Amino acid sequence: MGGIDSDLYFYYKTLLLRGIIAARKHHERVMTIVQIMSKGSQLPCFRGGAAMLRALKGRFHMTYTDIELQKLVDSLVEQSRDSLTTRLYDNFQYYTNGIL
Numbered sequence: 001m002g003g004i005d006s007d008l009y010f011y012y013k014t015l016l017l018r019g020i021i022a023a024r025k026h027h028e029r030v031m032t033i034v035q036i037m038s039k040g041s042q043l044p045c046f047r048g049g050a051a052m053l054r055a056l057k058g059r060f061h062m063t064y065t066d067i068e069l070q071k072l073v074d075s076l077v078e079q080s081r082d083s084l085t086t087r088l089y090d091n092f093q094y095y096t097n098g099i100l
Contacts, residue, residue: 004081017073020061027060 001008023030035053038046046052061072080086093099 013073013077016077017070020069020073024060024062027057027062030060031057 001012003009031053034046034056038049038052048055061069064072090100
C-alpha cells in the first residue's frame with residue numbers, strides 16, 4: 001500500500017470505517033439471522049448460545065460515536081500491522097505469489 005503515510009493506506013482505513021458503519025445499519029437483521037441459525041446447530045461458530053450472541057452484538061459497537069469508531073479502526077489496523085500473524089501471512093504471500 002505504500003506505507004503508513006500513503007494515500008492507499010489512508011483509503012484502506014477509510015474503507016474499513018465505512019464497512020463498520022454499513023454493517024451497523026444492518027445489525028438487527030444480522031443478529032436475527034444468526035440467532036435463528038444457531039438454534040440446534042452443531043457448527044462451532046454457533047456454540048455458546050446467549051454469550052455468543054452478546055459477543056457478536058458487541059462487535060457492532062452500537063454505542064460508539066463516529067470519533068470512537070475512527071479510533072477503533074486506527075487501533076485495529078495498528079494491532080494487525082504489528083501482529084506476528086500478519087507478518088507470517090505477508091511472507092506467505094510474498095513467497096507463494098510474489099506479493100509484498
